[in-house]
Amino acid sequence: MRLLYSALSPFARKVRIVAHENGFTVAIVLETAAPFADESLRATNPLSQVPVLILDDGEILFDSSVICDHLDAEGGAGLIPAGGAARRRALTLQALADGMGSAAVAVVRERMRADDQRPELIERQLKAIVAGLDLLEAEGFTSDQWAIAEIAVAAQLAYFDARQVLDWRVGRPALSAWFEAASRRESMVVTSVQLA
Ligand SMILES: N[C@@H](CCC(=O)N[C@@H](CS)C(=O)NCC(=O)O)C(=O)O
Known part of the structure; x- marks a missing residue:
């Protein structure tokens, strides 16, 4: 492949x-x-x-x-629940994380423009990211669960840091602590990129 x-x-x-x-x-x-x-x-x-x-x-x-x-x-790792409420929740959280990622990519692209940046576009995308982060803070991820929802969220939070999209940790102690632990997982470490 x-x-x-x-x-x-x-x-x-x-x-x-x-x-x-x-x-x-x-x-x-x-x-x-x-x-x-x-x-x-x-x-x-x-x-x-x-x-x-x-x-x-x-x-x-x-x-x-x-x-x-x-x-x-x-x-066969079973990261995506086969059915029922668990599957709906996992896929919805994955969709949320992915949507926040698309918003973040749009913010980064817009900030790269030398001039004619559109503040209203950046503000709207950041609003989506902030609302998503607040939902995730309330969701209360735990370190014993590592499946598609958690993976999708961790990938996006790492991107926010790498591209300095926003200071997402402020006011979100639960999500911050969860992410610190998640970042030490082997699959996170081997897929991370060190920026020069
Ligand atoms: N929904 C897509 C989003 C993928 C995406 O936006 N990828 C970005 C890179 S992070 C890209 O290739 N953007 C190029 C473009 O949109 O023209 C997915 O989940 O794979």
Whole structure:
């Protein structure tokens, strides 16, 4: 299998963590792609977004939640509950984390603009992230649970730090403490990127 990814993408990080937890460390070859600069990515994903997983028979999977679903089904780690309220909760929290990630990517892109930045766009995206963080603080993640919801959230929180999106720890002691412990998990450590 080939995973088209970019090192800092929180969506690709989520997939890499799920791959690691499912024992797919050797079976997946990582290939860097530059979604904003390289139009060739569009041949695999018309949205020109990473991550994209290309299976050995050439089948192409995106987006990150579809890839995670496939890897977890094949690997059997059971990170995605099979059904019922647990599954609905897990997928809803994954969707929340992913949505916060899209908002964060939009903030980062906007801040990169040399001029003509749109403060109202940044403010709206940050509002979504802050509201999501408040929900997650109330959710009360515990260190004994590490499944798709927790993985999706951890990947995004790490991205907020790496890109200095916002100071999300202020007023969120439970989420902060949970994330510190989560960051020490092997699948988080081996998928982390050290910025120069
Ligand atoms: N819903 C997608 C989002 C992926 C995404 O936004 N990836 C970013 C990189 S972090 C990207 O490739 N952006 C390029 C673009 O939107 O043009 C997923 O979960 O995989």
